[in-house]
Amino acid sequence: MNSQKNNNTKVYLYNTLTRSKTEFVPLNPDNIGIYVCGPTVYDYAHIGNARPVIVFDVLVRLFRHLYGDKKVTYVRNITDVDDKIIDVHQRTGESISELTSRTIRAFQNDMSKLGNKAPDIEPRATDHIAEMQEMISLLIRKGNAYEKDGHVLFDVSTNSTYGKLSHRNLDELIAGARVEVAPYKKNPSDFVLWKPSDTNQPGWSSPWDQENHPGRPGWHIECSAMSQKYLGDTFDIHAGGVDLVFPHHENEIAQSQCANGLDSFAKIWMHNGFLTIEGEKMSKSIGNIVSVRDLLRENSGETIRLCMLMTHYRQPINWTTKSMKQAKKTLDGWYSSLKEFEGKGQKTEVPKKFIKALADDLNTPRAISILHELSSEQKKRPSQKNRDNLIAAGNLLGFFNFTPQEWFDSNEKNNNSEIDVLVVEKKILERDKAREAGDFSRADKLRNELTKLGVVLEDGPNGTKWRHN
């Protein structure tokens, strides 16, 4: 319905390339291209993997709202060839194709539960080996890459602008190199475009095979090849976690620009901040990896999403159960303000200031404060219009996918309580009788019993309602 939008909301985005916030001007307002680095599929997604997905889902929603549903192409890749995948395969014996397709399904399922819309295109690296090989050949022909012992390496010294994204210069990189220099590298900073596989590793035949030994691509080349295929040589936005700035994105830029021209490739680079768990880095050795799957067992996807969006995307975020509780409480409040005038909602314009907050480099915390305002307005002066406003704004962030009834009912499940509804109803009836009879001490006793069970009673003009605490 909103395929054609005209509006004059200016969007400002922080660009890692320039280290500044500038007005976003689409290369082509009829087709805005966004490429987000997706997961390597060797294990269930953890909460850190979810951050870019949620954050850039909001960006895509905003763009669709401003420019029209059909005017945005959102690509998020899937890395399904990688040494970590091979490791898991060799450890567990599960075939690589089984492991990756199972993990992809789980990822898509988890992300959808977090309120994320699927990307338009979700290309898999292994479906694009030919495109990668083509780009590698081109780089060799142009003199930007060389072959050595079955490896193809990118020759960083041929790229005068190398380091412009991460603001490093080659001399520093060489001087500060902590990595052992592989014997086949001309320069310590050269990186692999293609490498030979052992017999027990997945491989594809290539022009660089030695004695018919197949090989596999290096990490960075897939994003260069796939973004080019689906978004063209030059497109609007490339995004991912900050940790990808170097070397991944730096290397992508080097490959793509050497292949397609120095002014090609993504115009704006966006990076979300890092996430820690209760103040510590998430790591296997500490054993504090929090999977989305586990969180979803006890929390609604909307709660997790709100918790994520309460912090601005470029800020570091510390993931705690405390902030999850606060997010849950906030959503309870919003949903309870939606109880009135339920039913025939109307599509309304999303309040301007809400859009403006998001258009200011995705300022979700400010957008959320406006949601509070709208919710409070609805509590003070309930009306269909106020309700619709709150819903429209919330929807744009991916909230309010439930009715209030569904929302509060699901609390029950998430609390995984063993509250017996019949017992509760019976006690409430007893209490009502006691109250009518003026036996308030008995009424209070019954209330206390229910409180202990985690049931909150709300006496209103239309009788007593109850909900889970």
Place this chain on the structure above:
RNA sequence: GGCGCGGUGGCGGAGAGGCUACGCAGCGGCCUGCAAAGCCGUGUACACCGGUUCAAAUCCGGUCCGCGCCUCCA
């Protein structure tokens, strides 16, 4: 060592030269048989030291602390 980010009230978290952020919690009140919800009101803040300015949490310099990347980890 190099590159980069950050330190805001009890907690979470925006803002970025002068104007209440906001939310949670707290406190006082209204309402209520009592509560809950809701409403009204309210306190506490910009790591430290200098500087620029009529005015600095916001700009500049320095110090301290925390974190990330430089290891195909988002």
